Amino acid sequence: MTNSKLNIDRSALEQLLHKRFFLAPSFEIYEGVKGLYDFGPTGTALQLNLISMWRQHFVIEEDMLEVDCSIITPSKVFETSGHVAKFADWMCRDTVSHDFCRADHLVEEVLEARLEGDALARKLAGMAVAGGDDAGAGGAAKPSGKKSKKKGGAAAAAKLDDAVAKEYCNVLAQLDNYDGEALGALITKYEIRNPDTGNEVTAPMPFNLMFDTSIGPTGALKGYLRPETAQGQFMNFSRLLDFNNQKMPFASAMVGRSFRNEISPRMGILRVREFTMAEVEHYVDPENKVHPRFDEIAGLELPLLQASCQLAGSTEPVYMSIGDAVAKGIINNQTLGYFLGRIYLYLMKIGIRTDLLRFRQHMDNEMAHYACDCWDAEIATSHGWIECVGCADRSAYDLSNHAEATKKKLCVQENLPEPIVREMLVCEPNSKVFGPRLRRAAKPVEDYLKALPEDRLAALRDALAKDGRAVVTLADSAADGDHEITADMVTIEKQTITEHVRVYTPNVIEPSFGIGRIMYALIEHSYNVRASDGQRGVFSFNAQVAPFKCLVLPLSNNACFAKPLLDAARRLRAAGVPARIDDAASASIGRRYARNDELGTPFAITVDFQTAKDDTVTLRERDTTNQIRGPQEEIVKLVKDLVDGSTTWGAIVSRYELIDTAALENDA
Numbered sequence: 001m002t003n004s005k006l007n008i009d010r011s012a013l014e015q016l017l018h019k020r021f022f023l024a025p026s027f028e029i030y031e032g033v034k035g036l037y038d039f040g041p042t043g044t045a046l047q048l049n050l051i052s053m054w055r056q057h058f059v060i061e062e063d064m065l066e067v068d069c070s071i072i073t074p075s076k077v078f079e080t081s082g083h084v085a086k087f088a089d090w091m092c093r094d095t096v097s098h099d100f101c102r103a104d105h106l107v108e109e110v111l112e113a114r115l116e117g118d119a120l121a122r123k124l125a126g127m128a129v130a131g132g133d134d135a136g137a138g139g140a141a142k143p144s145g146k147k148s149k150k151k152g153g154a155a156a157a158a159k160l161d162d163a164v165a166k167e168y169c170n171v172l173a174q175l176d177n178y179d180g181e182a183l184g185a186l187i188t189k190y191e192i193r194n195p196d197t198g199n200e201v202t203a204p205m206p207f208n209l210m211f212d213t214s215i216g217p218t219g220a221l222k223g224y225l226r227p228e229t230a231q232g233q234f235m236n237f238s239r240l241l242d243f244n245n246q247k248m249p250f251a252s253a254m255v256g257r258s259f260r261n262e263i264s265p266r267m268g269i270l271r272v273r274e275f276t277m278a279e280v281e282h283y284v285d286p287e288n289k290v291h292p293r294f295d296e297i298a299g300l301e302l303p304l305l306q307a308s309c310q311l312a313g314s315t316e317p318v319y320m321s322i323g324d325a326v327a328k329g330i331i332n333n334q335t336l337g338y339f340l341g342r343i344y345l346y347l348m349k350i351g352i353r354t355d356l357l358r359f360r361q362h363m364d365n366e367m368a369h370y371a372c373d374c375w376d377a378e379i380a381t382s383h384g385w386i387e388c389v390g391c392a393d394r395s396a397y398d399l400s401n402h403a404e405a406t407k408k409k410l411c412v413q414e415n416l417p418e419p420i421v422r423e424m425l426v427c428e429p430n431s432k433v434f435g436p437r438l439r440r441a442a443k444p445v446e447d448y449l450k451a452l453p454e455d456r457l458a459a460l461r462d463a464l465a466k467d468g469r470a471v472v473t474l475a476d477s478a479a480d481g482d483h484e485i486t487a488d489m490v491t492i493e494k495q496t497i498t499e500h501v502r503v504y505t506p507n508v509i510e511p512s513f514g515i516g517r518i519m520y521a522l523i524e525h526s527y528n529v530r531a532s533d534g535q536r537g538v539f540s541f542n543a544q545v546a547p548f549k550c551l552v553l554p555l556s557n558n559a560c561f562a563k564p565l566l567d568a569a570r571r572l573r574a575a576g577v578p579a580r581i582d583d584a585a586s587a588s589i590g591r592r593y594a595r596n597d598e599l600g601t602p603f604a605i606t607v608d609f610q611t612a613k614d615d616t617v618t619l620r621e622r623d624t625t626n627q628i629r630g631p632q633e634e635i636v637k638l639v640k641d642l643v644d645g646s647t648t649w650g651a652i653v654s655r656y657e658l659i660d661t662a663a664l665e666n667d668a
């Protein structure tokens, strides 16, 4: 790929998306709210088809356990997961207008605009610019390989010093790696101001992206709308493990809405405040991250942009087989590699152009501290590279933290093939005093002490030896609160233990899909303009993805077409093929074909005068505009086969004669 920005007429595309009701701003008649969108019939059908293909590709083919968990989540869950403290972006404020902007986006926007101005100045001066004036990765026009949100028209031509331009490129290549302090330093160093107003901005401050709420009429129980579906899945880990007969590895999956109070939502549905996510949580043994189906994808070559390359200023991915990348330790483990391969195959299947796709590895600062490796599937659009899928190895972070906070077991117990004999600290209650003193709390406290990890048991032993007493705190419905233990109540000493069971907390590999971003990228990749048709737009969605599969239309508004028209539509619908009738009398047949091309409808059945004579109809294919003729029943069957992928248009054309469409249109 040479250019990370897809070159399309975005304003024409956006008009078309509104005209054909793919989407519209929510609450528009009340002036709308930034970052909230509704999908119309076209967008809804498109999104549902992407989800249905996602479910087929992941949930069904990988035999995942699908769940549907609550959106409203009590605060405690997100306190434990770290979201309350850390789910934040860095935000700056215009010192005069008080507008807000995201600090990393501000730096990116301003430096990119300066680099574009530099490229323009060099061009005007007739100077050579390394990589060409529309160079993508590593070139001057779009050096960061990151999302671009340039506003306000063309950049002003202003030449930069070579060293400064190179420095800007390096900063942009590793923008995701900067924290608030580093972003603040860049804003000061490069004298970055709000490009909308020219005013100075404040130092970056963290802004938590979660929407909060209170649960119940008292307002005492604080809650949040979930910003991801993952935590709901973790809450059900033990039940899922039981459901899977305690067998590891396994995965849960969920499709649902998530909510993020984005600081400054722009770029249409690419950055919104409410969106559909599809997430997989794959639970794996931390000591054995091989994947049983790894061989199936090991040979697949992926465009990988490693963290080390970004830190060296590069934005150009290198093609490498997943097998090699795992063997060389570039991708941390087989299971992570397996999912990167499956993500690639899903995106390819729905119609994303693979030459406009790359996998970018997170740099150290960007990656959550608990993750051991993370890759984003980024897709090039007219806005630049957009992260559409994140795929992280979250280690045991979530399950261990929730287990610790709730004192519930979120772990796997596995029978060992050979018992292990070892010395370990063991806590034995002294039944004469333990039960009588603790009464109803005795059993929960005993369970708690027996489950304590060795280091904490040693700390308890030492405290009892030193002070003669210690307090343990339980979060257990039967024995919630503090309980005093005295030295005479327990014996804590080394014993030789024969273990038959291994207990561990699984690690979690998480592919996380933003369906709206994938859908928008697909819309751009499928968008063409048909010059022969008065510059009308066409969406070349494949038949499985297309919102509507078949258009049914009469040649003209002659009454004799009414019955065969309805017959064809009913037959299609009965066969499970969504079909739309377009019998608008005022529009020519060519116009009606064209407006269905704008919906991306791949096939059209036309009823004409010949139909009345022999019950044959024509079948038109959207991209070639070629047509064939056949008996209605046979054509309906062909459309069904085309839609479910059991045949192709190429195969059909080799068996049927193409018809002269000009003559037909004259008939109309």
Ligand SMILES: Nc1ncnc2c1ncn2[C@@H]1O[C@H](COP(=O)(O)OP(=O)(O)OP(=O)(O)O)[C@@H](O)[C@H]1O
Pocket: 260, 262, 269, 270, 271, 272, 273, 275, 277, 387, 388, 389, 390, 512, 513, 514, 515, 516, 517, 518
């Ligand atoms: N505001 C949003 N609007 C639409 N989709 C989003 C939004 N935020 C995240 N997503 C989608 O959810 C996926 C997983 O979320 P994740 O937390 O990894 O995103 P993120 O790193 O916070 O995204 P970004 O850096 O763009 O804000 C992303 O890959 C993206 O497809």
